[in-house]
Amino acid sequence: MKLREHGVWGALGLTLIVGGILVYADGGSLFTQSSTVSLLQRAAGLGIVAIGQTLAILAGSLDLSVAYVISLTSLIAAETMDGSSGMIVPAIIAVLGVSAGIGLLNGLLITKLKINAFIATLGVGLLIKGYLEQGYAGPAGSVPTSFQRLGYDRIGPVPLSVLLMLAVAGVAWIVLNRTRFGHHLIAVGGDLDVARLSGVRTDWVLIRTHIICSVCAGIAGLYLASRLGAGAPRVGSEGGYDLESIAAVVLGGTVLAGGRGGVTGTVGGVALLAAIDGIFNQLAVDPFFKQVVRGVVIVAAVAIYAMSLRRKAPGKVATA
Amino acid sequence: MSSLALRARKVSARQPILLILLTLLFVLAVRQPEFYDPASLLAFLKRAAPLVILAAGQYFVIVAGDFDLSVGSLVTAEVVIAARLIDGDPSMTWPVIAIMIGFGLVVGLANGLITTLLHVPSFITTLGMYLILVGAVYTWTGGSPRGALTEQFRMLGRNSIGIVPYAVLILACVATIALLLMRSDFGKTLLATGDNPRTARLSGVPVVRARVIAFILSAVFAAVAAILLGGFGGVSFQVGAGLEFSAITAVVLGGVALGGGRGTVTAAMLGALTLEVLFTLLNVLGVSGALKSAVQGLIIIAAVAIGARRSRS
Numbered sequence: 188m189k190l191r192e193h194g195v196w197g198a199l200g201l202t203l204i205v206g207g208i209l210v211y212a213d214g215g216s217l218f219t220q221s222s223t224v225s226l227l228q229r230a231a232g233l234g235i236v237a238i239g240q241t242l243a244i245l246a247g248s249l250d251l252s253v254a255y256v257i258s259l260t261s262l263i264a265a266e267t268m269d270g271s272s273g274m275i276v277p278a279i280i281a282v283l284g285v286s287a288g289i290g291l292l293n294g295l296l297i298t299k300l301k302i303n304a305f306i307a308t309l310g311v312g313l314l315i316k317g318y319l320e321q322g323y324a325g326p327a328g329s330v331p332t333s334f335q336r337l338g339y340d341r342i343g344p345v346p347l348s349v350l351l352m353l354a355v356a357g358v359a360w361i362v363l364n365r366t367r368f369g370h371h372l373i374a375v376g377g378d379l380d381v382a383r384l385s386g387v388r389t390d391w392v393l394i395r396t397h398i399i400c401s402v403c404a405g406i407a408g409l410y411l412a413s414r415l416g417a418g419a420p421r422v423g424s425e426g427g428y429d430l431e432s433i434a435a436v437v438l439g440g441t442v443l444a445g446g447r448g449g450v451t452g453t454v455g456g457v458a459l460l461a462a463i464d465g466i467f468n469q470l471a472v473d474p475f476f477k478q479v480v481r482g483v484v485i486v487a488a489v490a491i492y493a494m495s496l497r498r499k500a501p502g503k504v505a506t507a
Numbered sequence: 508m509s510s511l512a513l514r515a516r517k518v519s520a521r522q523p524i525l526l527i528l529l530t531l532l533f534v535l536a537v538r539q540p541e542f543y544d545p546a547s548l549l550a551f552l553k554r555a556a557p558l559v560i561l562a563a564g565q566y567f568v569i570v571a572g573d574f575d576l577s578v579g580s581l582v583t584a585e586v587v588i589a590a591r592l593i594d595g596d597p598s599m600t601w602p603v604i605a606i607m608i609g610f611g612l613v614v615g616l617a618n619g620l621i622t623t624l625l626h627v628p629s630f631i632t633t634l635g636m637y638l639i640l641v642g643a644v645y646t647w648t649g650g651s652p653r654g655a656l657t658e659q660f661r662m663l664g665r666n667s668i669g670i671v672p673y674a675v676l677i678l679a680c681v682a683t684i685a686l687l688l689m690r691s692d693f694g695k696t697l698l699a700t701g702d703n704p705r706t707a708r709l710s711g712v713p714v715v716r717a718r719v720i721a722f723i724l725s726a727v728f729a730a731v732a733a734i735l736l737g738g739f740g741g742v743s744f745q746v747g748a749g750l751e752f753s754a755i756t757a758v759v760l761g762g763v764a765l766g767g768g769r770g771t772v773t774a775a776m777l778g779a780l781t782l783e784v785l786f787t788l789l790n791v792l793g794v795s796g797a798l799k800s801a802v803q804g805l806i807i808i809a810a811v812a813i814g815a816r817r818s819r820s
Contacts, residue, residue: 296808301815303765309752310808317801430576430634443628475650478642486627486635493626 194492195439195455199462206466215469222465224346228338228414230461231348232407234454236428237435238352238359239403241453244436245363246396247376247445248304252293252312253404253432254423259315260286260408262418265328272331279409286405287398289315294394316424323420330416338414348410352454355403359450362399372396376445404428434485435460440492459484523813524761524774528781531788539791549667549675555783556678557582557732557739561750562757562779563685563772564728567721569758572701572767573622573629575722577636578729578754581614582747584640585733587652590742594654604660607730614640615726619719629722637751644744652742664738674735681731685772688724697721701767756803757782760810 210216236253243250260282267278289311296307340347363369371392374382383389404423411422423429433443439456441448460481467477535542542548561578568575585607592606593599618636622629663673688694696717699707708714736746761778763770785806789799 296812300808300812302808302811303759305755305765306759306807306811309756310804310811313800313804313807317798317804320797320800321795430637434631434634434638437628437631443630473646475642475645479639479646480642482635482638482642485638486621486632489627489631490621490625497626 195452195459195488198488199455199459202459202462202466206462206469210466210469213470220344222468224341224344226461226465226468227349228346229464230457231346231352232410232414232426233428233431233435233460234352234457235355235407235410236404237432237439237453237457238355238450239400240432241436241439241441241448241450242359242363242372242396243304243400244433244441244443245376245445245448246372246393247379248297248393248396249308249433249443250293250397250400250404251305251308251429252289252315253400253407254426254429255312255315255319256286256289256401256404257408257411257423257426257428258319258418258420259289259423260405261412261415261422262319262323262327262420264409264412265326265330265416265418268328268330268334270329270331272333275331275334282405282409283402286401286408290398290401291394293401294397297397298390298393312429319420326415326417326419328412328418330412334413335416336413337410348414351406351410355406356450356454359399363449368392368395373446376447378446431460434481438485438488442492443489523810524777524781527760527810528777528784531781531784535784535788535791538788542787542791546670549670549672551783551787552678553672553674554739555780556674557735558750558753558757558783559678559776559779560681560728560732560735561754562761562775563681564725564732565751565754565758566685566761566763566770566772566775567688567697567724568629569755569763569765569775570701570767570770570772571697571718571721572704573718573721574633574755574765575618575725576630576633576751577614577618577640578725578732579747579750579752580637580640580644581611581726581729582733582736582750583744584644584747585610585730586737586742586746587644587648587744589660589733589737590652590656591648591654593657593660595657597657597659600657600659604734607734608727611726611728611730612723615723616719618726619722622722623715623718652744654742656737656742660734661738664735674738677731677735681728682776685776689772693717693720698768701769703768753782754779756807760807762810762814764814 207218236257240250240253263285264278264282267281268274293308293311296302296311297304300307302310337347337351342350363372371382371387374385374387375389375392379389382392407428408423412418415422435456436448436453437443437456438459439448439452439454441452463480463484464477467474467480542551561582565575565578588610589603589607592603614636618629618632621627622632663677666673668676689697696707696712699710699712700714700717704714732750733747740746757779758770758775759765759778760781761770761774761776763775763778782803785802786799789802794802
């Protein structure tokens, strides 16, 4: 249990130390402000999505539609604002409303029509993708400079976007650990039938979880709109936010089957991915090779978690 | 008696997809009678062959209770590797085809062993493999595909014997192999594994071996699909993009349950065929290509919702 929750932070520390030495030996420095800031800014978007994904996975579900929700909401944000500061609040409300609606749809398909979460969210993602491809050929709308500050400002060395991610993480942590809904969510992910028989309204818990997950993707869409200055119909899918967010969650020690894990690990997972990126950038390693390392790291991490889990509970082998 | 009951269950599992397929074929017959000319029908089958082959491969993995998200990237990797190794040299065609099959075998074996022996969920294993393959191929080629395929290589995807394209013959072979495999002891082992791995293991079914073989079959079938797709079009990093989700969609559309243990390989292949007929029909009806994915999304949600309703009642 301990390894699962804290292992990723240990791995992060080790990566930073080893990477720092390697970069130093190479004649560079890992912690130049500009490189760190740009890495953190990139990590923040993935982090916000991954926090929502953590809740979905903890509840025994998952969400493959987030990448398209990000693209869609970036467009809604930029087109509603259309360059005027006065429209920022309506735009944010529109984004949150639309993403919540998509989450509601996901949740209803999964609970009321009993569609497997993989298929339901893949299907909803394809629906949004079709809408985007039909309606948009390229970037659209524009974001006023006042809103772009969300993407570029920082307080001291810390980008505003990282604070946003930490705030989302903090809220998610409180929801999971300090509210009845959070306990119900973990119970549903641990064993749906047991939770139902214990009086948890499992359908309602899953629906709310999917709404939260989609809203997180919507917040990431707002953030990316502020970074890009416009809405982009392919920003989510090209960034691979669907599969990468799931990868970050399991890297952080949350079990794919649900019921175990938390947002702290996910933030660590995102930070670890960003650290690997940063070290490789500094060492000027082929950028494509990073992808290979990511794949290996994710599989290896889950293999180690699985091993430690089996050592704790011999005979109880977790499958799939 | 029991074999009769089994047969009845098999037919009912196949029915919904057959119904959808026949409806679509009927609409096509009304709107585009030329579709049924032998030549254009064969051309359609040729176009559909890669997805049907991928769906058959994905079926083995899904029915055993796993996922294979790496097939799309494997197809891309195979085509890029083939182009670089052949590099326009005709004498390299057959050795490289052997290498492609061999590479598929190794990737499938790795997926299978990591999933079963290291207890990594297959979703993660094959997601990792996807990242590794994409990254490795880009690294190896420096960002853009190099080399060229030979005419001999492309022949398999492009040419025909008489009016029958090679691709259709290959599809027929793969389909026969898939059907025979599911009728063999291995097929029963696979179904038992997907239905309840614990029960299967306790009753002496070689669960690990069955799952590993399923991953190998999926990857080798992907290699075969890559040979056809390489012949169809140019060499690019986009050849296999998204094929993993199309294959999974096709299998699920065929009524095969995610989580394993239910559904037939015939239904999975019919699911792929249905998707391709649907795309053809959308073209005929003049629905823009961009809406293709939206329709695909609707169909898959509807098909699975109906399937879930039937299985409950």
